[in-house]
Amino acid sequence: MSERLKPEIESTSWNIRDVARSHTTWLVVSLIVLIGVVYWPVHRFDFVNWDDTWYVLRNDHIRSWHPSNLWNIATQVINRNYSPMIIFTLLVEHTLFGLEPAGYHVFNVLLHMLNTVMVFVLVRRLAKSQSVGWATAVFFAIHPVQLETVAWVTSVKGLVCGAFILAHLICVMRPERTPKQELWGLAFFAFAVLSKALTVVIPVIVLLYDVLISRKKFSESLARQFIPGMLSLWILQMTMNAQVSELGGVRDHMDLGKLQILAVDSVILWKYVAMLLCPRQLSVLYNPATTGIATQVAVASICWAVVGFACWRVRRSHPFVPLAVASFFLLLLPVLNLTPITTLMNDRYLYMPSIPFFALVCVGVKWGCERLDARRAARSEKYDSTPRPAVHGGWIGIPLAATIPLVIATYEHLPVWQNDQALWENTMARTPDLPLVHIQYAWMLHNSGHHEAAIARLRHTLAEMTPDTLDRRRIEETIADWSNSRES
Secondary structure: OHHHHHHHHHHHHHHHHHHHHHHHHHHHHHHHHHHHHHHHHHHHOOOOOOOHHHHHHOOHHHOOOOHHHHHHHHHOOEOOEOOHHHHHHHHHHHHHHOOOHHHHHHHHHHHHHHHHHHHHHHHHHHHOOHHHHHHHHHHHHHOHHHHHHHHOHHHHHHHHHHHHHHHHHHHHOOOOOOHHHHHHHHHHHHHHHOOOHHHHHHHHHHHHHHHHOOOOOHHHHHHHOHHHHHHHHHHHHHHHHHHOOOOOOOOHHHHOOHHHHHHHHHHHHHHHHHHHHOOOOOOOOOOOOOOOOHHHHHHHHHHHHHHHHHHHHOOOOOOHHHHHHHHHHHHHHHHOOOOOOOOOOOHHHHOOOHHHHHHHHHHHHHHHHHHHHHHHHHHHHHHOOOOOOOOOOHHHHHHHHHHHHHHHHHHHHHHHHOOHHHHHHHHHHHOOOOHHHHHHHHHHHHHOOOHHHHHHHHHHHHHHOOOOHHHHHHHHHHHHHHHHHHHO
16 A cells, blocks of 8 residues: 555655755745846946946956966955955956946846845745745835835945855755855855955854754854855955055044944944835935933943843844844944944945844844734633634735835836936035045036036035034145146
């Protein structure tokens, strides 16, 4: 009897696997199509005078495959960053597209598609739920906060780095890793660390996964991160001096002490949470307050203490929660100004941290809906003896409904990145008190042939605003250069 049933059982098993593969394929296709529909307009976008000038338009390193130039790419700090993989990527793009912006924009969208699929694969495994993986990937794909990373040519840095990080995590975030998976994971990590310094926190995240999820001994987990740790220390040494540069950006915070920075960070982290939950008034530049915020700091610190205590309480019963919260913090750690950089907040800083955040939200919604369903079933059984089947997967309707306003917001905000004028007019409306915004706006006017208006804007900035010493000198020199060019 059992021998006769065996072929039928095997046939049924293969059928189930085929259906599962087909279902997964359609989910992946849906993610790709969604991104393609939302980001289709970017192929008509131009470069913008916000780092595109230095990374693409005036970057001699991306114009030659001569061995000496390749050596310089591999060994030199370029544009205040040691990121040879990024400059090499731009070299390939320049070879393919020249100075036609459409190719660069489409390449960014393709990378975002790849990253979104990898988010689906990774979160599906970690959360042990295909629906959670897919919902997380949808939020990651279309959330308005991702616009700066996807629609801005220079933010190919975050896309390339994110791709290598996700590939690395897919290789190593598993209960048991084969030597082949370890080797591939190390290779992807090396490429990631050569793309962006953000990668230095990834060994800590993998360590936490091994301890919290895989239940490995701390000493064993720490030993596994020795080589990635050494690579991280090396890249930190390479980039530390370059990142201290005070060129560009917003610098009011750079004289604050470490405790003051931590206090400001406690508030900014909640601002990031608010941006992910309700993305409004997005901007390429922000000017968060650094003084007179004692009450905000106190409230923010208490709330983070509560979050930390909650994570500690559920570390054994729900280890995914502290892992997600810790990953959110760690992925933001390099941009929290503990090592000074010339900005406090940026949308692009949330590209990778948004993954654990969205995953945690989706897990929470799924858990809440399942608990509610269980309570309703229990009440129903109390008054009605007829058994009612549990509803599985019904929770997905909530995140799907939430994506509708997100898609609308993304599509409406996308044109901000189409050219200089759109970008700086939007930024002027969002943060009109920043001298840097007026400087960039003046450059937009100058590049479009409105020289008188550009000079007038800079003179207005000097007279009506309070630029710091560096910006004041920069404005005065620019006015002198433009005036002399006009006279000649």
